Amino acid sequence: MRKPWQERWAGLFFVGPFLLLFAVFLVWPTISGLWNSFFNTSLAGVEQEFLGLQNWREMFSDSAVWSSLKNTLIFTAMSTPPLVIIALVMALLANRTGVLGWLLRFAYFAPFVLPATVVTLIWVWIYEPGFGLANGLLTAGGFAEIDWLNTENRAMLAVVITTVWWTVGFNFLLYLAALQGIPEQVYEAADIDGASERQKLFRITLPLLRRTTGLIAVLQLVASLKIFDQIYLMTNGGPNYATRPIIQYIYQNGFTNYRIGYASAISYMFFAIIVVVAVLQFKLFSGSKEDSA
Amino acid sequence: MPDGSAPSRPRRRAVLGGLLGAGALTLTGCSAVQSKARVREWNLFGGGDGARLQQIHQQYVAEHPDVRFEAHTLAWGPPFYTKLAMSAAGGRAPEVATLHLSRLKGFSPTTMLDPIPVDLLNEAGISESDFLPEIWQRCHVDGVLYAVPLDQHPFVLYYNTEICQKAGLLAPDGRLKPVAGVPAFLEMLKAVKETTGKFAASVETTNPWRMWWTLYGQLEGKFLDDSGQRLALDDDKALEALSLMAKLAADGLTPRSANYAALVAQFSNGEAGLSFNGEWEVTTYQTAKLPFSMAPFPVLYDVPKFAGDAHTFVLPHQANRNRADTKATVEYITWMLKHSTDWAVGGHIPAYQPVVTSQEYVSLKPQAEYRSVAPDVLYDPDAWFSGSGAQLQNEAGAAFSGVFSGQATPQDALAQFKAATQKLLDTPSPV
Numbered sequence: 001m002r003k004p005w006q007e008r009w010a011g012l013f014f015v016g017p018f019l020l021l022f023a024v025f026l027v028w029p030t031i032s033g034l035w036n037s038f039f040n041t042s043l044a045g046v047e048q049e050f051l052g053l054q055n056w057r058e059m060f061s062d063s064a065v066w067s068s069l070k071n072t073l074i075f076t077a078m079s080t081p082p083l084v085i086i087a088l089v090m091a092l093l094a095n096r097t098g099v100l101g102w103l104l105r106f107a108y109f110a111p112f113v114l115p116a117t118v119v120t121l122i123w124v125w126i127y128e129p130g131f132g133l134a135n136g137l138l139t140a141g142g143f144a145e146i147d148w149l150n151t152e153n154r155a156m157l158a159v160v161i162t163t164v165w166w167t168v169g170f171n172f173l174l175y176l177a178a179l180q181g182i183p184e185q186v187y188e189a190a191d192i193d194g195a196s197e198r199q200k201l202f203r204i205t206l207p208l209l210r211r212t213t214g215l216i217a218v219l220q221l222v223a224s225l226k227i228f229d230q231i232y233l234m235t236n237g238g239p240n241y242a243t244r245p246i247i248q249y250i251y252q253n254g255f256t257n258y259r260i261g262y263a264s265a266i267s268y269m270f271f272a273i274i275v276v277v278a279v280l281q282f283k284l285f286s287g288s289k290e291d292s293a
Numbered sequence: 294m295p296d297g298s299a300p301s302r303p304r305r306r307a308v309l310g311g312l313l314g315a316g317a318l319t320l321t322g323c324s325a326v327q328s329k330a331r332v333r334e335w336n337l338f339g340g341g342d343g344a345r346l347q348q349i350h351q352q353y354v355a356e357h358p359d360v361r362f363e364a365h366t367l368a369w370g371p372p373f374y375t376k377l378a379m380s381a382a383g384g385r386a387p388e389v390a391t392l393h394l395s396r397l398k399g400f401s402p403t404t405m406l407d408p409i410p411v412d413l414l415n416e417a418g419i420s421e422s423d424f425l426p427e428i429w430q431r432c433h434v435d436g437v438l439y440a441v442p443l444d445q446h447p448f449v450l451y452y453n454t455e456i457c458q459k460a461g462l463l464a465p466d467g468r469l470k471p472v473a474g475v476p477a478f479l480e481m482l483k484a485v486k487e488t489t490g491k492f493a494a495s496v497e498t499t500n501p502w503r504m505w506w507t508l509y510g511q512l513e514g515k516f517l518d519d520s521g522q523r524l525a526l527d528d529d530k531a532l533e534a535l536s537l538m539a540k541l542a543a544d545g546l547t548p549r550s551a552n553y554a555a556l557v558a559q560f561s562n563g564e565a566g567l568s569f570n571g572e573w574e575v576t577t578y579q580t581a582k583l584p585f586s587m588a589p590f591p592v593l594y595d596v597p598k599f600a601g602d603a604h605t606f607v608l609p610h611q612a613n614r615n616r617a618d619t620k621a622t623v624e625y626i627t628w629m630l631k632h633s634t635d636w637a638v639g640g641h642i643p644a645y646q647p648v649v650t651s652q653e654y655v656s657l658k659p660q661a662e663y664r665s666v667a668p669d670v671l672y673d674p675d676a677w678f679s680g681s682g683a684q685l686q687n688e689a690g691a692a693f694s695g696v697f698s699g700q701a702t703p704q705d706a707l708a709q710f711k712a713a714t715q716k717l718l719d720t721p722s723p724v
Binding site: 040046064128147238252256258259 | 721
């Protein structure tokens with residue numbers, strides 16, 4: 001049955017303000033970004049010329065694009081598994097009543113509410129050679145100091161550790177919500193059948209969390225691919241570009257060097273990668289129907 | 294409420310009336326000040342010099358009740374230049390902004406800056422003869438004046454007077470005995486290291502551009518050829534400079550790895566008796582009550598050259614530039630130049646020569662100790678990707694920090710830097 005036209009117009013009226021913002025700040029920039037990628041658009045406001053595919057060709061032969069993309073992928077590969085697994089373990093530990101449960105939930109989630117600038121400030125001090133906490137622990141344990149943020153094969157690890165500490169709380173919260181959504185009766189039935197704690201974990205809890213894991217994995221992959229803040233603030237992409245992610249390279253081209261056109265082309269390439277990864281992931285995790293709870 | 298004395302809740306009508314009244318007041322307020330000239334200033338001074346600038350601005354505001362003055366400090370380097378560029382590209386920039394002279398050409402003056410009205414400048418009492426010829430020339434692009442220099446800030450030598458006294462390096466007048474040439478320089482550093490027991494000098498190893506550019510400049514090395522399009526780097530000279538840097542770190546005379554904060558900390562806490570840095574940390578060390586003084590960086594090679602830059606005032610592009618505001622802006626610039634002794638207290642060498650020769654400036658200690666280097670300040674190469682905080686310095690930092698840390702040989706570092714520079718030269722200029 002069709003609704004009277006007044007009601008349908010009223011609906012449009014209600015979503016109108018959002019629609020306008022959406023169009024102006026998302027749809028339009030997306031289109032103009034693609035458009036710019038075919039021009040030598042400059043932030044300096046000099047007259048632009050049509051370049052055709054020149055920006056795109058430059059991108060494919062620019063080794064810095066690929067090395068920074070590699071850094072982004074390495075960061076994603078290093079950060080996603082711990083961010084999912086540690087979140088799950090923390091949720092299992094904190095899924096209890098009483099003061100301890102409350103304390104754990106609070107402690108696990110607390111770092112997530114800090115802004116990036118605060119988190120990085122704290123961790124840069126922790127990693128500082130000479131007087132930082134991390135090196136203090138190493139030397140107390142009889143190991144040699146590591147100049148975490150200035151050593152090429154340690155800096156990324158240092159950023160990953162910081163990121164896990166900072167953002168694992170969000171995934172933890174999703175898992176906790178999912179755990180609390182599992183009905184008590186399932187566990188009661190298992191108890192009556194004489195299932196051990198271990199069996200309950202692996203046969204009931206984890207399978208029922210499968211969809212949540214899929215969701216968290218997709219969200220986390222996309223979040224990790226978008227890495228920029230922590231690295232910009234902690235290492236500024238160094239040492240010797242060993243941690244520079246693709247978004248920082250886009251920023252450098254677009255804003256430091258004024259090359260908006262070229263930066264747009266790289267952004268679009270990266271955008272395509274994120275879309276493909278997200279779609280693949282989602283298909284992978286939502287493929288098996290029999291597990292849907 | 295128990296005591297009953299809490300104020301009654303305001304009634305809606307009263308609030309509305311109040312808001313309307315306030316709105317009306319603001320409106321009339323606006324039109325009243327509309328006749329006053331407006332000067333909005335953007336700067337990038339976040340450190341000790343920024344605090345000093347605020348004091349100077351307070352005095353300016355007190356003396357100029359007829360000007361609506363607003364100053365904004367933005368984060369140094371790319372964040373500042375990005376925002377300034379965007380505001381200028383949109384034609385809605387502030388009336389005046391600070392800009393590193395080395396970035397003038399790369400800032401696309403024809404589209405993003407408005408020329409300095411020379412007639413107004415002369416009217417306000419400033420002319421070409423008030424500046425060193427070279428710096429004045431650099432403020433022009435294609436014969437048009439786009440910037441007015443405020444100061445110059447060279448790479449200098451800081452020394453801890455107590456440590457250097459113990460190491461026997463001070464002359465009877467309490468100043469550091471001047472050294473020249475690499476062997477004498479190394480002798481001095483060794484003596485300091487023996488005294489501190491840790492390092493001789495603190496340097497920013499994560500971005501050693503200024504150090505390398507100073508050494509390379511003292512070797513009379515060229516960077517670009519006369520066309521400005523081709524790299525003309527002299528490998529032998531570049532390697533000589535890099536090898537000296539590698540040796541300093543290898544011998545433990547400087548740290549192998551130190552960022553800017555560590556450079557300041559190591560000199561402040563006496564782990565290093567010397568510091569190689571720009572002159573802008575004077576206030577920091579004075580506040581810390583450190584016994585220190587300053588001198589020109591030693592001439593280690595053939596000619597005196599000291600990496601540096603200048604802060605200038607520019608008029609970012611406005612679509613509708615107002616003559617009255619511009620006049621007030623030029624008068625602000627003039628006032629700042631004439632009061633640049635206060636600015637010099639923060640370390641920078643004033644560009645305005647009547648101040649440089651004034652007794653007030655000459656008697657500043659240690660700020661006047663290195664004023665002799667002003668004519669020998671070596672600016673960054675002339676290219677769109679060059680200048681303070683621009684891409685070329687980042688590339689140098691990425692390549693050369695490995696020389697200090699030992700992760701790269703001077704040869705590898707130079708090869709990487711040359712490749713990165715070549716790539717920038719091959720990139721079509723966006724300005």
